[in-house]
Amino acid sequence: MVLGPFLMIAVTVGISYVSANSSSSSHQVAVISDSAVLRKSYLQQHQSGINTKITTTAKAKKAVKANHLAGYLTLDASGTQLRGDYHGSTAMDSGLKAKVQNFLLQYQQLKNYQTAKLTPKQQQALAQTPVLKQHIAAKTGTSNLVKTLSFWVLITMIYIILITYSTIAAQEIASDKGTKIMEIIFSSTTATSYFIGKITGILLVIVTQIVIYICGGWLGYTIAMQNAGIKKLVLANQSLVKGIFHNLFNLNLLYVLLGVVIYTILAAYSGALVAKAEDASKAAQPVIMLSMAGFFIALPFQNNLDAVLVKILSYVPFFSSYFMPMRIINGTAGLGEQIGSLAILLVAIGLFALYIGRQYQRLMLQTDSKNIWQHLFHSRRRS
Amino acid sequence: MLSIQHISKEFGSVKALNDVSFDVPNGQIMGLIGQNGAGKSTTFHSILNFIDYGGSIQWQGHPLSATDFDHIGYLPEERSLMTKLTIEQQIVYLARLKGQSAKVIRPQIDDWLERFAVKGTRKSKINDLSKGNQQKVQLICTLIHQPDLLILDEPFSGLDPVNADLLKQAVLAAKDRGAAIIFSSHDMEHVTALCDQLVMLRKGDVVLHGNLDDVRDQFGKTELFVTTDWTAEHLQALAGVGSVTDRHNHRYVLHLTDASAGPAIFDALTQGHYIEEFSQQPPTLDEIFRLKVGEEHV
Numbered sequence: 001m002v003l004g005p006f007l008m009i010a011v012t013v014g015i016s017y018v019s020a021n022s023s024s025s026s027h028q029v030a031v032i033s034d035s036a037v038l039r040k041s042y043l044q045q046h047q048s049g050i051n052t053k054i055t056t057t058a059k060a061k062k063a064v065k066a067n068h069l070a071g072y073l074t075l076d077a078s079g080t081q082l083r084g085d086y087h088g089s090t091a092m093d094s095g096l097k098a099k100v101q102n103f104l105l106q107y108q109q110l111k112n113y114q115t116a117k118l119t120p121k122q123q124q125a126l127a128q129t130p131v132l133k134q135h136i137a138a139k140t141g142t143s144n145l146v147k148t149l150s151f152w153v154l155i156t157m158i159y160i161i162l163i164t165y166s167t168i169a170a171q172e173i174a175s176d177k178g179t180k181i182m183e184i185i186f187s188s189t190t191a192t193s194y195f196i197g198k199i200t201g202i203l204l205v206i207v208t209q210i211v212i213y214i215c216g217g218w219l220g221y222t223i224a225m226q227n228a229g230i231k232k233l234v235l236a237n238q239s240l241v242k243g244i245f246h247n248l249f250n251l252n253l254l255y256v257l258l259g260v261v262i263y264t265i266l267a268a269y270s271g272a273l274v275a276k277a278e279d280a281s282k283a284a285q286p287v288i289m290l291s292m293a294g295f296f297i298a299l300p301f302q303n304n305l306d307a308v309l310v311k312i313l314s315y316v317p318f319f320s321s322y323f324m325p326m327r328i329i330n331g332t333a334g335l336g337e338q339i340g341s342l343a344i345l346l347v348a349i350g351l352f353a354l355y356i357g358r359q360y361q362r363l364m365l366q367t368d369s370k371n372i373w374q375h376l377f378h379s380r381r382r383s
Numbered sequence: 384m385l386s387i388q389h390i391s392k393e394f395g396s397v398k399a400l401n402d403v404s405f406d407v408p409n410g411q412i413m414g415l416i417g418q419n420g421a422g423k424s425t426t427f428h429s430i431l432n433f434i435d436y437g438g439s440i441q442w443q444g445h446p447l448s449a450t451d452f453d454h455i456g457y458l459p460e461e462r463s464l465m466t467k468l469t470i471e472q473q474i475v476y477l478a479r480l481k482g483q484s485a486k487v488i489r490p491q492i493d494d495w496l497e498r499f500a501v502k503g504t505r506k507s508k509i510n511d512l513s514k515g516n517q518q519k520v521q522l523i524c525t526l527i528h529q530p531d532l533l534i535l536d537e538p539f540s541g542l543d544p545v546n547a548d549l550l551k552q553a554v555l556a557a558k559d560r561g562a563a564i565i566f567s568s569h570d571m572e573h574v575t576a577l578c579d580q581l582v583m584l585r586k587g588d589v590v591l592h593g594n595l596d597d598v599r600d601q602f603g604k605t606e607l608f609v610t611t612d613w614t615a616e617h618l619q620a621l622a623g624v625g626s627v628t629d630r631h632n633h634r635y636v637l638h639l640t641d642a643s644a645g646p647a648i649f650d651a652l653t654q655g656h657y658i659e660e661f662s663q664q665p666p667t668l669d670e671i672f673r674l675k676v677g678e679e680h681v
Contacts, residue, residue: 180463184524187431187457187534188480190449365433 006216029088029096030054030063033075041107042075046099064088073100080115082108146243150329151302154248155295155322158256161206162291165260166267169202170283173271182364191364192357195268199353202264251338252325258342259321262349263287266318269356272363290318298322305332315341317348384408385532385563390429390438399425400436401587407563409531412554414578415567418676421584423567424460427536431457442532453482456530460537462521464509470496471505474524481528488527495523499549515546526553533557535566539573551577571668583675590675599665606667607637607645610660611652621648634660
């Protein structure tokens with residue numbers, strides 16, 4: 001389970017690499033010209049995607065027919081007008097077309113200047129081009145993108161973690177249900193201690209897996225950065241990447257963690273409530289439903305964070321893990337509000353764990369004839 | 384001392400325990416007997432606080448609480464271990480729950496495995512052990528932390544006579560240490576061999592309680608074991624004899640209607656001569672058990 005995502009990535013990258021290599025030659029084009037200078041000039045400007053070994057039309061035709069070449073470009077500079085002809089089974093892709101057009105334009109211009117016998121000053125005057133410049137308020141564009149991406153990364157992360165681990169937690173607890181080993185354990189320690197220990201164990205498993213993913217991600221990033229193209233892309237968007245990381249590794253990460261804690265406790269409670277261990281798979285359903293509710297309610301409000309419902313839900317345990325991070329990312333929640341919401345969440349976790357811990361022994365040993373509603377409304381314990 | 388005073392428990396309309404009271408002093412063994420559903424396991428669950436109950440249960444003069452858990456050894460009726468663990472991991476895990484350090488427990492494991500003749504090493508997986516050996520590992524887990532209160536629910540169930548003797552020795556060793564021990568059993572032979580006291584439950588009520596000899600004596604010395612040339616018909620005809628059980632080879636048990644008939648029967652059988660066997664005893668625990676269960680159906 002831990003290695004699953006890594007295997008998926010490895011398989012995808014592997015398939016992409018093999019696919020890219022096996023098809024690369026058939027995507028190349030050949031450049032053919034009677035003018036060696038013209039051909040050399042083109043090849044100097046554009047090297048990628050060119051098969052430089054083919055230099056004659058006959059060879060190019062043969063290669064195209066054998067599907068070893070996407071097509072070939074003939075360049076003719078014999079007259080006053082430059083001419084390029086592309087021969088292929090499919091149309092030129094837009095990138096190649098733009099490159100060829102640009103090259104022909106530049107070369108034609110040079111040829112025109114030579115024909116017109118213009119002085120350097122006249123050539124300079126004719127080379128003047130208009131200027132179009134965009135003036136966008138500093139950082140606003142990137143900042144909005146950072147917020148949107150951070151929002152998606154965060155709530156998707158919370159959602160996936162909760163969905164995955166709720167089931168594991170519920171099954172882990174339910175599988176103990178009614179076993180005699182529980183009698184031995186409860187004759188050795190209090191149910192509350194055992195419950196908290198069990199939850200802590202499950203959380204440590206979750207944290208371990210998240211740490212493995214972070215380390216794996218970092219390793220992948222380091223490897224990816226050795227690729228010049230990716231490095232260029234990352235460096236060009238460094239402020240975006242930094243912004244997203246900043247939004248993830250702050251108070252929001254605590255919300256993710258506490259969200260996992262409270263949902264895990266609820267999942268464990270659901271596991272303890274099932275009638276028999278065989279029903280373990282059904283146990284997580286209520287928790288998954290609640291988690292889905294949080295996720296899907298959050299989606300429509302990503303651009304409407306001043307809504308009253310968002311403000312209310314950012315204080316309600318189970319929902320605050322989705323809604324307060326949204327508000328923090330967009331800067332619509334002050335520090336006081338963040339601390340208030342966090343305090344409510346922490347108190348709720350404490351009370352919830354204590355409440356379940358007190359019922360846990362009787363639920364697990366099945367010595368309790370009360371139903372769930374009796375538990376909820378008449379929670380008491382003989383001292 | 385474990386002191387149980389007037390405990391009652393109902394499951395819906397069923398009365399599982401009804402005003403049950405008894406004490407288990409330190410260094411003594413209490414046998415809890417009764418038919419299935421008599422309330423034995425419910426009594427144990429009450430002692431361990433697994434269920435709510437009416438009445439009072441005290442250990443060493445105070446209500447039993449989490450602070451006493453380290454001094455309790457409990458063996459449930461059905462055996463259950465963590466099958467993915469090795470013997471060592473299982474024993475250490477449960478001992479640590481009892482407040483023992485792994486450093487103290489680990490060196491003792493081989494001795495305990497040898498003492499209970501467990502077929503397997505400390506590194507053997509629980510899952511790979513036979514049912515009997517798993518049961519012995521569970522017994523080790525119950526005893527290794529030297530508990531002061533030992534609660535054993537049907538400990539002899541499933542054990543062959545050799546292993547049952549090993550368990551008896553371990554229980555008697557715990558008694559010698561001063562532990563208070565309470566166990567349930569359907570096998571009256573084990574109860575007779577081990578118990579200082581017994582309590583018999585029937586549908587949640589205490590129907591017998593006391594020292595083993597006193598309980599038997601309550602029923603009078605009405606069992607007469609004789610070896611004689613007399614026939615069963617002649618023996619049946621003697622005054623005070625209710626029935627006769629033939630034990631083969633001229634050996635009989637005379638069930639007396641009145642224990643005082645013994646001397647007259649002795650005179651009649653011996654007539655001043657040697658007789659190989661003449662022993663007047665109270666009924667066995669097994670017979671008392673059948674008798675008490677039978678009363679219910681009268």
